[in-house]
Amino acid sequence: MFGKLKKLFMDKNDLETNDKYISVPESEINENLKRDIVKLERLGEVYSESLQYKYKSKFERDGKRNLKIWVCRDIDGDQISNLSSEQCLEKEYRSQVAINFEGFTDEEDAYIYYIQLWYYFGGYFKGSGALYDLSKNHLETDIKEKVEEILKQQ
Template identity: 55%
Template sequence: MLEKLRRFFMKQRQNEMDEKYISVSENEINEELQRIIGELERIAEEISKVLKIKYSRIFENQGKKNLRIWICRDIDGDEIDDITAEKCLEKEYRSQIAINYDGPEFDNDFYAAIELWYYFGGYFKGSGTLYDLSKNDLENDIEETLKTLLR
């Protein structure tokens, strides 16, 4: 029974991923895509600032202090302080909206993330997944994640 539940949730998560993201093949990775990724990250930053202001007090009322929502960028898992969207066409570049706060069970990792762009690659070819802003409401997705963290 437990295995059936696990498979159900894995399939549900995969369906969600299929709906929210666009697969990008190696031959579609170009300067236009770089511009689109930069714009997506800029929009995500603006939305994150607004939602941080909106939800900070609500989190504090639950003992979850110092709500942080930001764009986290890394290459091959290494967070680099000055990395920008200009590096988004490097293999293993990932950008995501990260959410964290100080609370009773605080640790060094962030609590939630929404992937924006991930360019994964092998030795010769790569591909990526891009959050589909044309079919999804990023603000709503961030808000739903925040509400989940409040439960």
């Protein structure tokens, strides 16, 4: 439930003003951007799988079982079973690398830790997006830092 509330009240300006993200006006949301989003999400999936494998035993030694790192997608907070990056240009589409442990599932409000990849803020007449900036950041490093941060927590 907390996850749903957090997403509901998350200010889109938090993403737009963060140096890890590129603000994308609606006029630039097109098929070229879609290709970039698909590539970013696939890269996120590769890094997630690799880092989950790498850190699984470290988490278990720390008493934190069932580490799961994955790319999750939703539209307006609702996860749809067959949702893929192909729908990334639909308003309110969001993708993120989610990190969980201790038996959490991939239900929409079950993850606590995440790194936003793409979010298309929809409005009635126009929207905008926030895209993780691969030109200034390294996604694998950001995921690894988040996992290390989680390991340090009790």
